[in-house]
Amino acid sequence: MVSESNEPDAAASDGNGADAAQTPGSELAAAEAKAQDNWNNYLRLAAEFDNFRKRAERELDNARKFAVERFAQELLAVGDALEAGISAGAASPGPALLEGAQATLRQLHKAFDKAGIKAIEPVSQPFDPAWHEAMVAQESTEVAPDTVMAVVQKGYSLNGRLLRPARVIVSKAPAGD
Helix, strand or coil, X not given: CHHHHHHHHHHHHHHHHHHHHHHHHHHHHHXXXXXXXXXXXXXXXXXXXHHHHHHXXXXXXXXXXXXXXXXXXXXXXXXXHHHHHHHHHHHCCCHXXXXXXXXXXXXXXXXXXXXXXXXXXXXXXXXXXXXEEEEEEEECCCCCCCEEEEEEECEEEECCEEEEXXXXXXXXXXXXC
């Protein structure tokens, strides 16, 4: 009995002793390996994030640089038409020059439409300081006060955002009223 009780205790202590002897060393090695893997993963992710940030900055810079590229290509045709019109006008001034200028203006408006640029047409509309710049206030009995009577210079919007306000003549009530 004593030997039986000693054997299980000895086997248990040998097993625990062997496990205890291997466990701290193997646990430490496993923890160090896991720490090294985590460190490598961290470095890899940090490098990937840095590359992503740099790539995003490059793409943003390119978007800023070349945002008007399509519009610029459309305007090249307008420039070509103007040069051709000037050449034709120098050779034979007259109706051909006017027709060339009108064709060029149509090309320009087509380029504006493709780029989302719209002319502001404020005549007979109430004056809006967000979209119009009053150049002159003119007395009028025919038009309601604070109404746009005429456009001095067209205004333009780009995709619903003001690009340049329309310069306008605004009506005001006659001085006697």
